[in-house]
Amino acid sequence: MDRFKSLPVNQLHQLLEGGPTLLVATRGFEGITNIMSMSFHMMIERKRGLIGVVIGTDGYSYEALHDTGQCVLAVPTYDMASTVIDIGNCSGRRIDKFERFGLTPILAESVRAPLIAECMVNIECEIFDRRMSGHYDGFIILRALHVWVDADREERRTLHHNGDGSFYADGEYVDLRDRIQLWNKYRK
Amino acid sequence: MDRFKSLPVNQLHQLLEGGPTLLVATRGFEGITNIMSMSFHMMIERKRGLIGVVIGTDGYSYEALHDTGQCVLAVPTYDMASTVIDIGNCSGRRIDKFERFGLTPILAESVRAPLIAECMVNIECEIFDRRMSGHYDGFIILRALHVWVDADREERRTLHHNGDGSFYADGEYVDLRDRIQLWNKYRK
Numbered sequence: 431m432d433r434f435k436s437l438p439v440n441q442l443h444q445l446l447e448g449g450p451t452l453l454v455a456t457r458g459f460e461g462i463t464n465i466m467s468m469s470f471h472m473m474i475e476r477k478r479g480l481i482g483v484v485i486g487t488d489g490y491s492y493e494a495l496h497d498t499g500q501c502v503l504a505v506p507t508y509d510m511a512s513t514v515i516d517i518g519n520c521s522g523r524r525i526d527k528f529e530r531f532g533l534t535p536i537l538a539e540s541v542r543a544p545l546i547a548e549c550m551v552n553i554e555c556e557i558f559d560r561r562m563s564g565h566y567d568g569f570i571i572l573r574a575l576h577v578w579v580d581a582d583r584e585e586r587r588t589l590h591h592n593g594d595g596s597f598y599a600d601g602e603y604v605d606l607r608d609r610i611q612l613w614n615k616y617r618k
Numbered sequence: 619m620d621r622f623k624s625l626p627v628n629q630l631h632q633l634l635e636g637g638p639t640l641l642v643a644t645r646g647f648e649g650i651t652n653i654m655s656m657s658f659h660m661m662i663e664r665k666r667g668l669i670g671v672v673i674g675t676d677g678y679s680y681e682a683l684h685d686t687g688q689c690v691l692a693v694p695t696y697d698m699a700s701t702v703i704d705i706g707n708c709s710g711r712r713i714d715k716f717e718r719f720g721l722t723p724i725l726a727e728s729v730r731a732p733l734i735a736e737c738m739v740n741i742e743c744e745i746f747d748r749r750m751s752g753h754y755d756g757f758i759i760l761r762a763l764h765v766w767v768d769a770d771r772e773e774r775r776t777l778h779h780n781g782d783g784s785f786y787a788d789g790e791y792v793d794l795r796d797r798i799q800l801w802n803k804y805r806k
Contacts, residue, residue: 441781443658444781444782447779448639448778448779448785448786449635449657449778450637469635469636469637469661470631470660471660472658472659472660472670474658474672482660482670484660484661484662512797518798519797519798566662567663587790590636590788591635592635593632593635595796596792596795597636597792597794598636598776598788598789599789599792600789601789601790602696604696604699604784604785605784606699606783607783609703609783610707
């Protein structure tokens with residue numbers, strides 16, 4: 431846990447709005463952990479750290495998420511691409527995905543779902559709004575409670591899923607930070 | 619228009635779930651077009667082509683979008699990075715952004731908002747659900763009506779905004795299409 435540094439929730443958009451593929455970790459009341467892969471997510475509100483996600487009603491993660499109201503969103507990197515796919519290929523109903531994929535659960539600070547030690551970023555979340563869930567097959571809004579970033583990690587390229595089992599990894603860095611004006615004003 | 623090929627709406631997720639920065643084009647009933655930059659978006663439902671977006675109540679695009687119920691989401695590429703930032707630096711209340719940035723509006727098939735000829739992808743959209751708009755500063759759900767892809771374009775790297783004026787462009791292609799199993803089943 432020592433290597434994870436806390437990032438203010440109102441800077442979370444810097445990690446999520448570029449669309450990295452995520453892992454979602456849960457732990458139900460009976461103590462069983464699970465992980466799923468997910469690319470249907472967005473920043474909804476920067477200040478309150480609100481994130482929209484689709485976590486479908488037919489997956490094993492759904493029940494633990496909705497029973498406990500909690501999950502962890504973790505950002506895997508380039509070196510974990512096969513694991514991301516394989517996690518999506520099997521169900522937590524039958525296997526312990528932490529054990530199967532050699533991932534390490536870490537106790538979170540404010541939620542019962544575990545952080546994933548191997549991931550670059552871990553975001554502790556609680557359900558903020560589930561009113562739309564029934565209309566859109568599990569679309570809910572999460573609120574980020576804590577954001578942990580592994581600052582020492584060498585591989586930092588995130589994965590962007592093309593919806594078919596292929597990804598683009600982060601490539602060239604385009605630095606136009608000096609050029610941005612109005613966005614910064616809005617984002618105070 | 620000839621160079622744009624139509625893509626089935628149920629394959630739209632392949633273009634959007636990786637989180638490319640978008641341009642949003644509108645045309646109000648008075649005929650005035652506008653463009654804004656946006657990275658707060660997600661796929662919500664693949665089959666119906668539903669997309670969540672935050673288009674804030676204080677921007678000039680908001681009014682035309684909500685009056686007409688229509689917009690075009692366009693995917694700019696690496697070569698357009700400065701334009702993406704500059705479009706976010708000014709308001710359509712004062713300038714014609716198509717003219718200022720040398721972009722070409724094209725008549726769409728089903729909406730009054732224009733396609734942007736210079737973009738790799740154009741998605742004609744109508745508002746599908748605006749019930750949450752008041753709770754989350756302009757969060758709405760769009761439905762894609764037509765998806766147009768410029769198949770001949772050379773530069774195809776999309777931009778992933780880091781929330782601060784910098785981007786990562788699409789980098790290394792990681793092909794695990796043969797490895798994916800369960801996701802494909804869910805996505806039938």
